Amino acid sequence: xxxxxxxxxxxxxxxxxxxxxxxxxxxxxxxxxxxxxxxxxxxxxxxxxxxxxxxxxxxxxxxxxxxxxxxxxxxxxxxxxxxxxxxxxxxxxxxxxxxxxxxxxxxxxxxxxxxxxxxxxxxxxxxxxxxxxxxxxxxxxxxxxxxxxxxxxxxxxxxxxxxxxxxxxxxxxxxxxxxxxxxxxxxxx
Numbered sequence: 523x524x525x526x527x528x529x530x531x532x533x534x535x536x537x538x539x540x541x542x543x544x545x546x547x548x549x550x551x552x553x554x555x556x557x558x559x560x561x562x563x564x565x566x567x568x569x570x571x572x573x574x575x576x577x578x579x580x581x582x583x584x585x586x587x588x589x590x591x592x593x594x595x596x597x598x599x600x601x602x603x604x605x606x607x608x609x610x611x612x613x614x615x616x617x618x619x620x621x622x623x624x625x626x627x628x629x630x631x632x633x634x635x636x637x638x639x640x641x642x643x644x645x646x647x648x649x650x651x652x653x654x655x656x657x658x659x660x661x662x663x664x665x666x667x668x669x670x671x672x673x674x675x676x677x678x679x680x681x682x683x684x685x686x687x688x689x690x691x692x693x694x695x696x697x698x699x700x701x702x703x704x705x706x707x708x709x710x711x
Contacts (some may be wrong), residue, residue: 524549526574527626534649535642538603548632554578554619560618566613567606569627573597576623580615581691591696592598593658596621600650620688652673670699 523546531537537545549572554560562566563583573580573595580593580603590613594603607630608615628636637644664673674697677684683710685693694704 523692524574524626526552527572529598530572530650531646534646537639537640541640545595545636549626549628550634552625552627554623554625556619556622560619561603561606561613561615563614563616564612566582566610567613567617568629570602570607570630570633571595571617574624574626577620577623577626577688579618579620581618582615583635583693589695591692593659594638594696599654601654611684617663620630621694652668665698668701670697671707673697674704691711 523542527549529543529627531545550569554576560571560578575597578592578595580595580601582590582592593601603613603615603617605611606615608622610630633647637647664676666690668676677697679695690704694701697704699707
């Protein structure tokens with residue numbers, strides 16, 4: 523099993539050698555190029571991605587072509603267009619690789635099979651989803667209750683490398699501010 527996947531499991535559940543082999547067989551490696559679209563808007567999300575290296579962006583596109591970044595998925599995290607993945611309906615969001623990325627992907631069918639076959643796997647998945655749900659709620663709350671400067675300062679405290687790692691347009695979009703506002707905030711630091 524890949525060390526990054528093993529790290530996600532360690533200390534949470536114990537796997538026999540046979541179970542570890544089953545998990546490994548379900549997670550398929552995938553390399554993605556910078557800018558590559560992994561899920562088109564309107565397609566069904568068939569895979570849950572685990573990022574070993576790189577960054578994925580889950581985003582919406584408005585009718586005027588403007589984009590809104592819903593979620594960023596970095597190393598050692600899982601992600602997909604969850605409503606589509608769970609309901610197996612066309613996604614309103616797309617997924618794009620923001621950097622050359624090393625990924626593992628698991629199909630919905632394989633994820634459900636692991637939850638049935640491996641004791642504790644469902645709990646492991648639930649705990650991860652709970653953390654992602656909390657992060658999503660906190661992000662929504664920050665967009666509603668905090669001003670641009672406060673959101674930028676929180677980003678600098680929690681993920682300072684993000685500013686160097688991703689284009690300003692994506693950072694501004696993620697913070698819910700204009701690129702001009704982002705430039706002003708960066709120049710004041």
